[in-house]
Amino acid sequence: xxxxxxxxxxxxxxxxxxxxxxxxxxxxxxxxxxxxxxxxxxxxxxxxxxxxxxxxxxxxxxxxxxxxxxxxxxxxxxxxxxxxxxxxxxxxxxxxxxxxxxxxxxxxxxxxxxxxxxxxxxxxxxxxxxxxxxxxxxxxxxxxxxxxxxxxxxxxxxxxxxxxxxxxxxxxxxxxxxxxxxxxxxxxxxxxxxxxxxxxxxxxxxxxxxxxxxxxxxxxxxxxxxxxxxxxxxxxxxxxxxxxxxxxxxxxxxxxxxxxxxxxxxxxxxxxxxxxxxxxxxxxxxxxxxxxxxxxxxxxxxxxxxxxxxxxxxxxxxxxxxxxxxxxxxxxxxxxxxxxxxxxxxxxxxxxxxxxxxxxxxxxxxxxxxxxxxxxxxxxxxxxxxxxxxxxxxxxxxxxxxx
Amino acid sequence: xxxxxxxxxxxxxxxxxxxxxxxxxxxxxxxxxxxxxxxxxxxxxxxxxxxxxxxxxxxxxxxxxxxxxxxxxxxxxxxxxxxxxxxxxxxxxxxxxxxxxxxxxxxxxxxxxxxxxxxxxxxxxxxxxxxxxxxxxxxxxxxxxxxxxxxxxxxxxxxxxxxxxxxxxxxxxxxxxxxxxxxxxxxxxxxxxxxxxxxxxxxxxxxxxxxxxxxxxxxxxxxxxxxxxxxxxxxxxxxxxxxxxxxxxxxxxxxxxxxxxxxxxxxxxxxxxxxxxxxxxxxxxxxxxxxxxxxxxxxxxxxxxxxxx
Numbered sequence: 025x026x027x028x029x030x031x032x033x034x035x036x037x038x039x040x041x042x043x044x045x046x047x048x049x050x051x052x053x054x055x056x057x058x059x060x061x062x063x064x065x066x067x068x069x070x071x072x073x074x075x076x077x078x079x080x081x082x083x084x085x086x087x088x089x090x091x092x093x094x095x096x097x098x099x100x101x102x103x104x105x106x107x108x109x110x111x112x113x114x115x116x117x118x119x120x121x122x123x124x125x126x127x128x129x130x131x132x133x134x135x136x137x138x139x140x141x142x143x144x145x146x147x148x149x150x151x152x153x154x155x156x157x158x159x160x161x162x163x164x165x166x167x168x169x170x171x172x173x174x175x176x177x178x179x180x181x182x183x184x185x186x187x188x189x190x191x192x193x194x195x196x197x198x199x200x201x202x203x204x205x206x207x208x209x210x211x212x213x214x215x216x217x218x219x220x221x222x223x224x225x226x227x228x229x230x231x232x233x234x235x236x237x238x239x240x241x242x243x244x245x246x247x248x249x250x251x252x253x254x255x256x257x258x259x260x261x262x263x264x265x266x267x268x269x270x271x272x273x274x275x276x277x278x279x280x281x282x283x284x285x286x287x288x289x290x291x292x293x294x295x296x297x298x299x300x301x302x303x304x305x306x307x308x309x310x311x312x313x314x315x316x317x318x319x320x321x322x323x324x325x326x327x328x329x330x331x332x333x334x335x336x337x338x339x340x341x342x343x344x345x346x347x348x349x350x351x352x353x354x355x356x357x358x359x360x361x362x363x364x365x366x367x368x369x370x371x372x373x374x375x376x377x378x379x380x381x382x383x384x385x386x387x388x389x390x391x392x393x394x395x396x397x398x399x400x401x402x403x404x405x406x407x408x409x410x411x412x413x414x415x416x417x418x419x420x421x422x423x424x425x426x427x
Numbered sequence: 428x429x430x431x432x433x434x435x436x437x438x439x440x441x442x443x444x445x446x447x448x449x450x451x452x453x454x455x456x457x458x459x460x461x462x463x464x465x466x467x468x469x470x471x472x473x474x475x476x477x478x479x480x481x482x483x484x485x486x487x488x489x490x491x492x493x494x495x496x497x498x499x500x501x502x503x504x505x506x507x508x509x510x511x512x513x514x515x516x517x518x519x520x521x522x523x524x525x526x527x528x529x530x531x532x533x534x535x536x537x538x539x540x541x542x543x544x545x546x547x548x549x550x551x552x553x554x555x556x557x558x559x560x561x562x563x564x565x566x567x568x569x570x571x572x573x574x575x576x577x578x579x580x581x582x583x584x585x586x587x588x589x590x591x592x593x594x595x596x597x598x599x600x601x602x603x604x605x606x607x608x609x610x611x612x613x614x615x616x617x618x619x620x621x622x623x624x625x626x627x628x629x630x631x632x633x634x635x636x637x638x639x640x641x642x643x644x645x646x647x648x649x650x651x652x653x654x655x656x657x658x659x660x661x662x663x664x665x666x667x668x669x670x671x672x673x674x675x676x677x678x679x680x681x682x683x684x685x686x687x688x689x690x691x692x693x694x695x696x697x698x699x700x701x702x703x704x705x706x707x708x709x710x711x712x713x714x715x716x717x718x719x720x721x722x723x724x725x726x727x728x729x730x731x732x733x734x735x736x
Contacts, residue, residue, distance in 0.1 A: 122682070151538050153622035153652050153689060156545040171694045188546035229537055258688065259537035261507060288686040292678070303620060303686025304594020304649055307675035308717040311699075314678045315716050323679070325686040328577075328595075356596040356603070358562070358579045387603055389579050411600065412718035 025255045027269045028072040030134040032233075032251030039224040041217055042247045046136035048072075055110035058135040059103055066138030069109040071096035071118050073128040074274040076252065077169075081120035083112055084127060092116050096130070099138065106135065131273065139247060144237035145204055146170050146181075147218075149225045151232075151256075158186040158225060160218065162200045166237035192222045206240070213246040229259030278341055285337040286327050294319025296418055297342035297351040297380075299335070301326050301360050309354045312411055318419040321348045328359055335368035339376050350381040350422040352414055355388070362386040362394025370401050381421035382406070385414030429566035429614040430589070430634040430641070431528055431555065432573045437497040440465040441512045442504035443475050443484060451503060451532075451577055453477055458580035459571020463495040488512075488519035498524060501563065501575045502531040509533040509559060510540035514547045517554045526553020530575045531625070534560040538688070541623040548625065556625025560687070562595040562617035576617065586611020587733075588724070589635040591628055592647035593620045593654075593687070597675060597717070601645050604721030610728070613641040620649060620687030628658035632666050642733055643669045645720060646711070648702055650676030651690045655702040659709035669727045672706040673714045674699040 030048040037043055047058035059067055071078050078096035085092055093112040100106045110133055119127035144166035152159035163181045165173045173180055182203035184196045197215045206214050225233055234252040241247060260266055272280060282289035288303065292310070296318045300306035303325045310320035322345065326338055342348055355365050369384065383406045386394040395407045406421065408414040432438075438455070442448040443465025456462050456477045464483045465475060471486030485491035488500065500516045502509060513531055520527030529548075536559050548554050557564055563576015567583040574580045578599060588605050590612055592598040598617050605612060616631050618624060628646060635641045644666075648655035655674060662670060677699035679685050681692040692698050706713050714723040728734045 151542065151622060154654070154657070156623050157542055158539075188542045226539060229539055231538060256538045258506065258535045259539070262537075290680070290683050290685060292680060300596075302594060302596030303690060304592070304597030304647070304675045305600060307649060307679055307685055307690070308594075308597050308600065308673075310678040311675065312716060312718055320678055323683075323685050356599045358596065358599060359577060388582060388599060410718060412716070415718070 025257055025260070025266060025270060026074040026274070027253055028074065028132060028271065029070065029251050030072055030132070031269050032253035033248070035224065035228070035253065036248055036251060039220045041220050041224070042213070042245065043251075044137045044139055044247060044249070046134055049110070049133045049135060050131060051114065052107060052110045055106055055133055055135055056103060059106045062135065062137045064137035065101065067100050067106060068136045068138060069098045069100050069106055069113065070134040070136060071113050071130045072132035072134055073118055073123070073130055074271070075120050075122040075128060077120035077122050078118065081118045081123070083116040083118050083130070086115070086117050086129065096120065128274070139239070140242040141239045142242050142244070143240045145239070146173070146236045147238045148232065148234040148236070149221055149230070152185065155185050157188055158222070160184045160186065160192075160200060160222070162204055164204055166239070170236060186222065192219065208244060210240050210244045210246055217246055229256045229263060230254065231256045278344065282324070282337070282341055285334045286329055287334055287338050287341070288323070288325040288327065289341055290323040291345065292320050292322050293347070294321045295347050295349040295422065297321045297345065297348040298354065299324050299326060299338050299342060299351065300354045301328070301330065301356065305354060305356060309352065309411065309415070312415040313352065313419065316415040316419045318415070318422070321345055330360060330365070332368040332371060335365065336372040336375055339372040339378065343376055343378070343380075348380060350383070350418050352418040353382070353384040354411060354414055355386055357387065357389030357391060357394070361390040362388065363390045363397050366394040366397035369398065370403055373403055381418065383408065383414050383418040383421060385409065385411060428638050428640045430631075430638050431614065432499055432564050432566050432575050434459070434566065434568040434573055435461070436499045436573050437461050437463045437495060438573070438575055439463060439488070439491050439495065439497040439500040441488070441500055441502045441516065443467060443482075444470050444473070445503060448503040449475060454580070455574050456480070458574040459568060460574050463497050464491050466491050488515045489523065492519045492523045492527070497527070499528045499530065499575055502529065502533055504533060506533055506535040506537070509536045510544045513544040513556060517548050517551055517556070520554050521551040524553070526551070529554065529556045529625070530563050531556065531558035532561065532563055532577055536560070536621070538621070538623050541621065545623060545625065557616060558619045558624060560621045560624070561619030562598055564614060564616045566614045567612055578615070578617070582606065583615065584611035586613065587640060587642040588612050589631070589638070589641040589644040590615040590647075591631040591644065592617055593649050594647060594675060597647055600717065601647055601720050605645065605724060607721045608725045610724065613638060620689050622652065622689040628654055629661045632658060632662055636666055636668065641668065643671070643724065643728060643731070645724060646670055646672045648672070648674045649687065649690050650674065650679050650685065650692050650699050651697040653697065656705040659705040659711055662711065663709035669731050670711045671714055671720060671724045671727055672711040673717050673720055674702040675717065677715070
């Protein structure tokens with residue numbers, strides 16, 4: 025789960041991590057009131073969407089597609105500029121290199137007091153899956169695309185791994201501060217901040233905290249000028265406060281609905297819908313469709329606890345996509361029995377009014393019974409027993425690959 | 428032989444009185460697994476009736492291990508308690524047995540709980556964890572065998588192929604394809620698709636290298652992370668038997684989690700293409716078509732002089 029910059033900064037503030045004063049706004053009037061209340065002549069006017077690269081993004085009018093403004097993060101030097109930028113941002117689509125060409129509608133704005141920057145750094149905490157521990161990365165190359173830094177000058181990124189039993193050690197904090205070349209009050213302020221960040225990361229079950237840029241002010245204080253915070257969804261049960269921070273408008277509506285039925289769904293651009301049990305097999309099914317000349321319309325894992333209701337929901341979600349011209353069901357029965365899936369398919373096809381070609385591949389537990397159930401029904405379905413035959417049949421049934 | 432679990436392994440079930448625990452304990456015993464007891468805190472002293480035997484329930488892993496001499500434990504407890512169950516099992520095996528095998532089936536465990544659990548296991552060299560979020564491990568025997576997990580036992584047969592996979596049902600697919608060309612398995616291991624987990628590909632390969640009955644390995648990865656690349660680099664230097672490799676997710680879009688928490692291409696890294704390339708560079712026989720894993724394996728075995736046709 026991701027949250028907005030302004031929400032991340034509110035959590036920073038609660039944890040004692042230094043941020044500038046700022047106000048979250050949803051309209052231009054609020055933005056102007058925020059400017060008045062902040063008492064800072066220079067402010068940052070920042071688009072709030074769940075994607076990076078906002079500063080270098082472009083805003084487009086949603087109806088005409090016309091370019092409204094370059095840059096989703098602006099520095100305003102007057103009240104008039106705040107008004108101008110806020111109205112160019114709110115209600116427009118922000119396209120960044122992370123949003124895809126459709127961009128994201130900006131409904132939220134953050135007005136933040138400016139500060140005198142001496143240097144910009146990069147700081148991130150994340151779970152390193154290769155080392156099975158929390159990794160802290162710091163770099164003097166802040167304010168730029170860190171992936172480029174990692175590619176071109178990996179030595180400019182200093183890394184420290186946190187031992188889960190010992191915690192983050194004082195010498196590690198100092199070593200991170202030293203790697204940034206910090207001295208005096210900036211050094212002390214960084215060491216304090218990194219301890220608070222590590223505590224927040226663990227206490228709130230984060231999967232990532234990224235601050236880019238982290239800045240040293242001319243007064244030699246370290247301030248988090250940005251925040252990108254995401255949480256581990258598996259830990260949501262012990263963090264009920266997260267519900268309030270969730271912005272469903274930032275998530276794919278069908279993916280959220282699928283999730284509520286125990287399904288895992290990701291929409292793709294092709295024309296062959298897939299319904300599969302197991303994430304790996306679901307990916308493999310997509311891959312095989314492609315190898316046989318088709319294009320998968322989605323990833324869909326019905327999970328180990330699938331039943332008639334969730335399978336009906338799955339068919340409904342697949343068919344909502346107007347590009348879908350055929351469906352491949354691929355079930356390797358383990359705990360799930362193929363005959364149960366067969367009966368669910370028959371019911372679901374009646375309920376959702378299935379009109380596109382359907383190919384069902386059954387293997388594993390009760391595959392023969394499942395096949396019999398389908399073949400003795402009135403449903404127009406091709407059954408196969410191997411994945412290759414299934415993929416070939418569905419690509420053939422829709423008359424070849426994507427048009 | 429086989430690796431890590433054998434026909435004579437004694438297995439405990441953590442969470443045996445829960446519906447999942449009882450259901451799968453029953454399936455395991457039907458397959459031939461020697462289930463010797465279970466653990467559910469607060470239910471010590473009870474018994475659970477399984478096909479052909481009734482097994483004792485203990486309050487703690489320490490009691491269960493010292494009473495039964497078990498060397499394997501399989502965990503079916505809910506996600507919020509699973510990390511504690513892993514740590515409890517690790518401590519009991521370490522202190523009482525000098526080691527043991529923990530297989531965690533549970534999915535949805537918080538990542539930082541897993542970081543803590545792995546931290547606990549790291550200093551207990553005899554303790555091995557498989558999973559979490561995995562189908563488990565199975566060693567088919569002459570009759571029955573040792574199944575520790577949730578896979579359908581009957582699709583397997585004893586043979587000479589080792590199988591390692593991050594996925595559940597895709598492992599079954601690979602098993603079915605080896606069976607399709609008349610090859611059985613020494614041991615099949617589902618290592619799970621979570622970002623932080625126990626045993627990885629390299630540990631499995633190292634064990635298969637040592638196992639004289641294993642003559643070839645099928646390795647199934649998926650997008651995300653660099654475990655496949657690391658395994659390929661290791662295998663090029665240290666593994667002498669043929670490997671057939673597949674990576675799921677060639678058609679997955681970047682930045683989207685494909686079901687498994689770990690299956691995500693992030694920052695352009697962890698693509699199937701990179702992993703296939705690493706396999707090829709390491710001399711691993713690539714099956715780009717997952718429905719052709721069996722046929723690629725057949726070709727590899729013929730080439731290695733391990734079968735005629």
